[in-house]
Each structure stands twice: as structure tokens, then as C-alpha cells.
Amino acid sequence: MPQLRDDYNIFAGHDLQRTKALADGVFSIAMTILVLELSIPFFGSVHSEGDLFTVLLQVAPRLLVYFMSFITLGIFWTGHSLQYTFIEESDRHLNWISIFFLMFVALIPFTTAFLTEYITFKLAIGVYWLNILILGIFTYIHWQYACKSGFISREIPEKVDKSLRNRIITAQIFYALAALMCFISTYLSIVILIAIQLNYALAPSFRHISK
Amino acid sequence: MPQLRDDYNIFAGHDLQRTKALADGVFSIAMTILVLELSIPFFGSVHSEGDLFTVLLQVAPRLLVYFMSFITLGIFWTGHSLQYTFIEESDRHLNWISIFFLMFVALIPFTTAFLTEYITFKLAIGVYWLNILILGIFTYIHWQYACKSGFISREIPEKVDKSLRNRIITAQIFYALAALMCFISTYLSIVILIAIQLNYALAPSFRHISK
Amino acid sequence: MPQLRDDYNIFAGHDLQRTKALADGVFSIAMTILVLELSIPFFGSVHSEGDLFTVLLQVAPRLLVYFMSFITLGIFWTGHSLQYTFIEESDRHLNWISIFFLMFVALIPFTTAFLTEYITFKLAIGVYWLNILILGIFTYIHWQYACKSGFISREIPEKVDKSLRNRIITAQIFYALAALMCFISTYLSIVILIAIQLNYALAPSFRHISK
Amino acid sequence: MPQLRDDYNIFAGHDLQRTKALADGVFSIAMTILVLELSIPFFGSVHSEGDLFTVLLQVAPRLLVYFMSFITLGIFWTGHSLQYTFIEESDRHLNWISIFFLMFVALIPFTTAFLTEYITFKLAIGVYWLNILILGIFTYIHWQYACKSGFISREIPEKVDKSLRNRIITAQIFYALAALMCFISTYLSIVILIAIQLNYALAPSFRHISK
Numbered sequence: 001m002p003q004l005r006d007d008y009n010i011f012a013g014h015d016l017q018r019t020k021a022l023a024d025g026v027f028s029i030a031m032t033i034l035v036l037e038l039s040i041p042f043f044g045s046v047h048s049e050g051d052l053f054t055v056l057l058q059v060a061p062r063l064l065v066y067f068m069s070f071i072t073l074g075i076f077w078t079g080h081s082l083q084y085t086f087i088e089e090s091d092r093h094l095n096w097i098s099i100f101f102l103m104f105v106a107l108i109p110f111t112t113a114f115l116t117e118y119i120t121f122k123l124a125i126g127v128y129w130l131n132i133l134i135l136g137i138f139t140y141i142h143w144q145y146a147c148k149s150g151f152i153s154r155e156i157p158e159k160v161d162k163s164l165r166n167r168i169i170t171a172q173i174f175y176a177l178a179a180l181m182c183f184i185s186t187y188l189s190i191v192i193l194i195a196i197q198l199n200y201a202l203a204p205s206f207r208h209i210s211k
Numbered sequence: 212m213p214q215l216r217d218d219y220n221i222f223a224g225h226d227l228q229r230t231k232a233l234a235d236g237v238f239s240i241a242m243t244i245l246v247l248e249l250s251i252p253f254f255g256s257v258h259s260e261g262d263l264f265t266v267l268l269q270v271a272p273r274l275l276v277y278f279m280s281f282i283t284l285g286i287f288w289t290g291h292s293l294q295y296t297f298i299e300e301s302d303r304h305l306n307w308i309s310i311f312f313l314m315f316v317a318l319i320p321f322t323t324a325f326l327t328e329y330i331t332f333k334l335a336i337g338v339y340w341l342n343i344l345i346l347g348i349f350t351y352i353h354w355q356y357a358c359k360s361g362f363i364s365r366e367i368p369e370k371v372d373k374s375l376r377n378r379i380i381t382a383q384i385f386y387a388l389a390a391l392m393c394f395i396s397t398y399l400s401i402v403i404l405i406a407i408q409l410n411y412a413l414a415p416s417f418r419h420i421s422k
Numbered sequence: 423m424p425q426l427r428d429d430y431n432i433f434a435g436h437d438l439q440r441t442k443a444l445a446d447g448v449f450s451i452a453m454t455i456l457v458l459e460l461s462i463p464f465f466g467s468v469h470s471e472g473d474l475f476t477v478l479l480q481v482a483p484r485l486l487v488y489f490m491s492f493i494t495l496g497i498f499w500t501g502h503s504l505q506y507t508f509i510e511e512s513d514r515h516l517n518w519i520s521i522f523f524l525m526f527v528a529l530i531p532f533t534t535a536f537l538t539e540y541i542t543f544k545l546a547i548g549v550y551w552l553n554i555l556i557l558g559i560f561t562y563i564h565w566q567y568a569c570k571s572g573f574i575s576r577e578i579p580e581k582v583d584k585s586l587r588n589r590i591i592t593a594q595i596f597y598a599l600a601a602l603m604c605f606i607s608t609y610l611s612i613v614i615l616i617a618i619q620l621n622y623a624l625a626p627s628f629r630h631i632s633k
Numbered sequence: 634m635p636q637l638r639d640d641y642n643i644f645a646g647h648d649l650q651r652t653k654a655l656a657d658g659v660f661s662i663a664m665t666i667l668v669l670e671l672s673i674p675f676f677g678s679v680h681s682e683g684d685l686f687t688v689l690l691q692v693a694p695r696l697l698v699y700f701m702s703f704i705t706l707g708i709f710w711t712g713h714s715l716q717y718t719f720i721e722e723s724d725r726h727l728n729w730i731s732i733f734f735l736m737f738v739a740l741i742p743f744t745t746a747f748l749t750e751y752i753t754f755k756l757a758i759g760v761y762w763l764n765i766l767i768l769g770i771f772t773y774i775h776w777q778y779a780c781k782s783g784f785i786s787r788e789i790p791e792k793v794d795k796s797l798r799n800r801i802i803t804a805q806i807f808y809a810l811a812a813l814m815c816f817i818s819t820y821l822s823i824v825i826l827i828a829i830q831l832n833y834a835l836a837p838s839f840r841h842i843s844k
């Protein structure tokens with residue numbers, strides 16, 4: 001019986017293609033349903049273009065949070081997909097680390113909605129930051145487990161491994177600092193979070209890869 | 212005419228790649244829209260961080276159900292994707308067994324919402340359990356049909372086949388017992404369901420696969 | 423300038439893989455958001471298991487429509503994916519026929535919701551049937567255009583081509599008859615529609631393909 | 634340290650397959666959730682087929698906007714997928730241009746809902762047009778960057794490159810003109826937008842590609 005279970009474990013979660021497909025699915029849906037939070041309640045009182053402009057202004061802070069969350073998801077998707085550029089094998093456990101990771105990816109639309117609704121509250125920033133922290137932890141564990149289990153392709157230079165880990169930790173430190181800014185102003189937290197994310201997304205030190 | 216229909220059957224549902232893609236799609240969407248159930252109604256009365264914390268506490272039991280359903284979907288997705296590691300061919304019928312299976316996968320967000328809303332009612336546990344039972348039955352039928360039709364790759368050791376079937380049946384027995392616990396307390400049912408699922412997900416008897 | 427446009431047409435819409443992926447995406451989402459229609463309004467008056475059972479009974483006819491629409495989508499997805507088993511090339515026009523087809527696939531959750539809400543009205547059946555009719559027409563045009571353009575793999579026996587066309591036309595005749603039954607009772611229409619669909623899905627004349 | 638970051642950049646965003654999958658995911662979800670905007674509020678006053686027909690008539694302008702947005706998404710999806718027919722390599726930056734592009738793809742259901750709700754307001758047309766403009770800009774930047782970075786397959790004839798750029802610019806000029814029509818009537822804008830889109834989708838100058 002324990003033998004059978006072992007056989008099951010050897011095979012379960014081996015199809016990398018499907019793990020990637022599930023991840024792409026969850027990420028793309030989470031990204032797209034963020035937009036549902038922007039929905040404007042029907043205002044019977046919109047009689048002029050000016051009235052409508054006022055409605056639009058009320059949407060503006062929600063748009064800010066929308067962009068932040070979209071980039072957040074973009075960063076973790078890029079990280080996840082980068083890891084799978086190097087991962088050549090998998091097992092039941094890596095599969096489940098990935099599913100637990102996706103559980104918190106799918107939570108981003110909720111913590112985003114919570115932040116959108118209560119944008120002036122420190123607790124809302126705290127909940128959002130906690131979500132990002134957990135995503136960071138799972139990203140790290142995922143890589144760590146894949147390395148320890150020998151699932152990584154051999155050609156990967158050691159520097160890349162270190163770079164990958166450093167990026168996760170550095171980013172999380174910055175995120176924590178940004179979250180702490182909420183004791184000054186929650187809007188400050190959000191602006192700094194976006195700034196950090198843009199820095200990661202736009203990666204200023206990029207040098208053109210000559211072919 | 213019956214001859215034509217046969218020709219159709221030979222070809223229909225042969226593209227395994229698309230069956231997998233549809234399944235990954237339905238699973239990832241079902242997983243992600245679970246989060247819509249967490250949405251907090253606007254409380255005009257939130258004036259302090261303390262008020263907001265109270266709101267968050269009200270979300271806590273919903274989060275519990277969210278995690279449970281996400282793992283439920285994770286388990287059945289892993290099972291489905293495991294079966295397709297071995298399935299090398301398909302026909303119209305396997306295709307439709309898969310579609311009927313997905314019909315009940317897509318139902319999970321509904322039975323989850325029903326349970327979230329009426330978490331103290333035995334009937335809500337019963338409906339949720341019924342959904343899991345039907346998923347288990349279709350998972351079994353799917354494998355059974357694929358085996359009988361010779362769609363499984365030959366290299367699969369018999370032990371794996373047995374292991375696969377045993378896992379489905381054992382899990383369903385445990386789920387039924389957990390559901391029965393609702394006669395003591397519905398929360399007890401939920402906690403035990405999660406415990407069973409975590410056991411399946413984390414699979415304690417795992418032994419490292421040395422390369 | 424017209425020359426340029428031609429060059430564009432030669433290349434545009436050639437990546438079959440992505441057309442399939444988009445279709446699988448739209449189908450799986452349409453299938454899964456059907457469930458949102460089942461959502462139960464919060465009834466403050468649920469005080470006993472009996473009350474909750476009454477709520478559940480109210481959901482029953484909605485479940486019927488849910489199953490019907492899921493199978494509808496399953497049938498058209500199977501048809502679409504079957505066509506692409508034979509289609510080896512594509513162009514801009516086939517791409518757009520596919521997108522227009524998907525436009526009406528994505529409409530199914532709406533016509534389903536309309537039918538669910540107004541299940542006793544002939545007009546609701548009419549709108550639903552119109553949606554199925556348009557899907558049938560696009561399915562036919564899609565195949566017709568692919569054949570005429572020489573995009574079909576040569577190995578396909580002529581019988582399969584005929585079988586494919588006949589199936590679409592026969593199904594549509596049955597659907598129209600079922601829709602007409604609404605003049606007796608809309609529930610009769612729905613039951614007959616489901617019966618027709620189950621017949622197509624379960625394909626009784628199936629003979630086992632011996633390997 | 635800057636060296637490490639470079640190594641990271643070399644690898645990050647290289648898996649074209651996943652970029653395409655994420656794009657297909659976001660596009661198909663955005664397309665499908667457009668339909669949620671069509672949802673009809675429950676009218677207690679529907680007592681006859683005639684009443685229901687009135688309800689349906691109220692949905693008609695929403696359907697018009699639905700079709701427009703579906704085709705908009707279809708056009709940009711076709712463009713994105715066309716570019717990736719030629720793109721053979723990628724880097725971190727192309728990956729992020731793609732993600733930012735998707736951010737505005739996912740916004741289409743919002744600007745569509747805004748337009749649906751305030752269909753008689755010029756501002757609503759303006760917001761919608763802005764969304765299309767930004768999509769056009771990112772489409773152009775995406776191609777520009779891929780060309781400059783040498784990520785394009787060598788076999789592409791120069792005419793195709795020019796054709797691709799011209800199409801984007803020409804389309805945007807037409808879109809801007811259509812949007813300007815809102816100063817006469819917002820419905821006129823919408824009708825002209827749809828006409829332009831149908832022209833691009835149906836591409837009248839198509840000449841059959843003889844095999």
C-alpha cells in the first residue's frame with residue numbers, strides 16, 4: 001500500500017505543460033476580473049457631460065489600484081514562468097506548491113477589492129501586503145524545492161540561481177517598506193508600491209542583447 | 212447512414228490537446244471565480260481600523276470555504292491531469308465523459324457559494340458533498356472507460372492502475388464520513404474535509420525520488 | 423497598397439494553435455460563468471433545513487437550463503475542435519469566421535440567463551434557439567470555407583465531409599422542432615432540447631473501436 | 634550585482650509559448666465577460682410576451698456595443714497573434730510591453746460598460762476611443778521593439794513590415810475620425826466604428842490564395 005502510493009507520487013504532477021496552462025489560466029483570469037472592481041454604480045443624476053466627468057473622477061483611484069494589481073500579477077507571472085524555463089521535471093509536491101501559490105494569486109482580486117473599497121485604511125494596505133508576502137514566500141519555496149529535488153536543467157549558471165533568489169528577497173524587503181509607509185499615508189504606500197513594481201518591470205539596468 | 216455516424220465517432224474527440232486545454236480552462240476559471248464569493252458588501256459604518264477589522268473577521272469563515280474549494284479543485288485537476296499522462300488516445304465518448312465531468316467542476320463555485328451563505332445548515336454540506344461525490348464518480352468512470360477502450364499507454368505498471376482506483380474510492384469514503392460529521396457540527400465537517408484534502412495534497416508517505 | 427494588404431492577408435490568422443487556444447478559452451469561460459446565473463439571492467427568512475430546501479427547489483429549474491447550456495457549448499466545442507482536427511491551414515477569413523462564431527458562443531450565458539429569468543415565455547425560447555441557429559450557421563460556413571479554400575488535410579475520406587455537414591443540418595432541424603414545442607409548453611421545449619443534445623452527446627450507434 | 638541582473642534579463646520573458654498563452658487567456662476572458670454587461674435587471678412587471686419584447690428592445694443598444702467591443706478585441710488579438718507569427722525571440726522588455734498591452738485589453742470590458750451605461754455622452758465615446766488608441770500605441774511599440782531588437786524571423790519580406798505599421802496607423806486615424814463624429818451623435822460614432830472594424834475584419838480586397 002505505501003508502495004502503491006509511491007508509484008502514484010512518481011507519476012502525479014509530472015505533466016509540466018498542464019501546470020503551466022493552469023497557471024496561465026489562473027493568472028489571466030485574475031488579471032481580467034480585476035476590472036470588475038471598476039464597475040460604476042448607476043447614477044440617476046448624470047444629466048450632463050460634467051456630471052459624467054465627476055463619475056469618472058471617482059473611478060480614478062480605483063484605476064490606480066487596478067494598475068498596481070495588474071503589475072503585481074504580471075511580476076509574479078513573469079517569475080513563475082521564468083522558473084519553468086529552467087524546471088525540466090516535476091513531482092506531486094512541486095505541483096501542489098504551485099497550486100497553493102495559485103490559491104493566493106486568485107486571492108489578489110479580493111485583496112485588491114478590499115483595498116479599493118477601504119483605500120484610506122492601514123488595515124487594507126496590510127492585507128494587500130500580506131497577500132504579496134505569501135506570494136513571495138511560495139515563489140521562493142517553489143524554486144528552493146525544485147533545486148533541491150534536481151528538477152532544474154543543468155545548464156543554468158549558478159549566478160542565475162543566486163540572482164533569482166536575491167530578486168525575490170530584495171523585492172519583498174522593498175514591498176514591506178512600502179507597506180510600512182501606510183502609517184504616514186495609505187496613498188503614499190500605493191504610489192511607492194507602484195514605483196517599486198515599475199522599477200522591476202522596466203528594469204533600468206537592461207543592456208541590449210546583441211545577436 | 213449508421214456507417215457515416217461511425218466515421219464521425221472515430222474522429223470526434225481525438226484531439227487530446229484540446230480536451231486538456233478545455234479542462235485547464237474550466238478548472239482555472241472555477242478556481243478564480245471562487246474569489247467572487249468573498250466580496251464584501253459596502254458597509255457605510257466603517258469609520259475606524261477597528262470597524263474594518265470586524266468586517267475582515269466576517270470574511271474569515273468564507274476564506275475557510277474558499278481554501279477548501281480551491282484544494283478540492285486542485286485535487287480533481289491533479290487527478291484529471293494524471294489520467295491524461297497515461298491516456299494516449301480518445302474517442303467521442305471519453306470526450307463527453309470529460310465534458311460532463313467539467314459540468315460538475317464548474318458547479319463547485321455554486322455549491323461553494325451555497326455553503327458559504329448557509330454554512331450552519333446540514334443541507335448545505337450535503338449539497339457540497341454530493342458535488343464532490345459526482346466528481347469522484349466521473350473521475351472513476353473516465354479512467355474505467357479509458358482502460359477498457361485500450362486508450363492507456365502500455366508501459367503503465369498494473370500497480371499504478373490499482374493505486375489510481377483505490378485512491379478515488381478511499382478518498383470518497385473519507386469525504387462521506389466527513390460529510391456525516393455535519394450531524395454533530397457543519398464546521399466540524401468542513402475542518403475534517405480540509406484535513407483530508409491536505410493529507411492528499413501533502414501526501415506524507417512521499418519519499419524523495421533520487422535521480 | 424492593395425499588394426501590401428494582400429501580403430498581410432496571406433500571413434494574418436495563420437497560427438492555428440492560437441485560434442484553437444482562443445476558442446478553448448472562450449468556450450471554457452462561457453461554460454464556467456453559466457454558473458453565475460445560479461446564484462441564490464440572500465433570503466433572510468431561512469431559519470430551518472426545510473426553508474433551505476425550499477430555496478434549493480427554486481434553483482432546480484435554473485439547474486436544468488444550466489445543464490442544457492453546458493451541453494450546448496459542449497456540442498459546439500466538440501464540433502469546432504473536430505473541424506480543426508482536419509484543418510491544416512488558415513487565413514484571415516477563416517480566422518474571422520471563427521471570431522464571429524465565438525462572439526455567439528460568448529452570448530450563450532446571456533441567452534441562458536434570459537431564458538432562466540423568463541422560462542415560461544415563448545420569446546425566451548425563441549431568443550435561445552436563435553443563438554443556437556446562428557452557431558450552427560457559423561459552424562457550417564466555417565467548414566464550407568475551409569473546404570473551398572483547400573485548408574483541409576487530404577487524407578479525409580469524403581464520407582466524413584458529408585457526415586459533418588449532415589450532422590449540422592440534422593441537428594438544426596431537430597433544434598427548430600424542439601423550439602416550436604414552446605407553443606405547447608416552454609418546459610417541453612427545454613426537455614426535448616436536452617433530449618436531442620443527450621442523443622448527440624451519447625451517440626447510441628457508437629460501436630467500439632477495436633484496436 | 635548589475636551583472637546578475639543582466640543574467641536575469643537574458644532569461645526572463647523568453648518563453649514565447651507562455652506569453653501567447655497569457656494573451657489568449659486575457660483576450661478570451663475579456664471577450665466573454667463583455668456579456669455580463671448585457672444582464673437584464675429583473676422586471677417584476679413582465680406579464681406578457683409583449684412586455685418581454687420591450688425588455689429585449691432595451692437590450693438592443695447594449696448588443697450593438699457588445700458586438701463592437703468583441704470585434705475590437707478580435708482585431709487586436711489578430712494583430713498580436715500576427716506579430717507573434719514572426720517573433721522568434723523575446724526578452725524581459727518585450728514581455729512587459731505585452732503585459733502592459735494586456736492591461737488595456739482587460740480594460741475594454743470596463744470602457745465598454747461605461748459606454749453602454751452612458752451611450753448618449755460624448756465623454757463615454759472619448760474614454761472608449763482612448764482605450765483603443767492606447768491599444769494601438771502598444772501594438773506599434775511592441776512591433777517596433779521586436780524589430781529593433783532583432784527578434785523577428787529573417788524571412789519576413791520588408792513589405793509585410795511596412796504593411797503592419799501602416800495598418801496600425803491607418804486604423805487609428807479612422808478610429809479618431811469616428812470618435813470625433815460623437816460631436817454630431819454618439820450613435821453615429823458607434824456605427825462608424827463598427828463599419829471600420831467590419832472593413833478590417835472582412836478585408837474586401839482579399840484575393841483567394843491558390844494552393
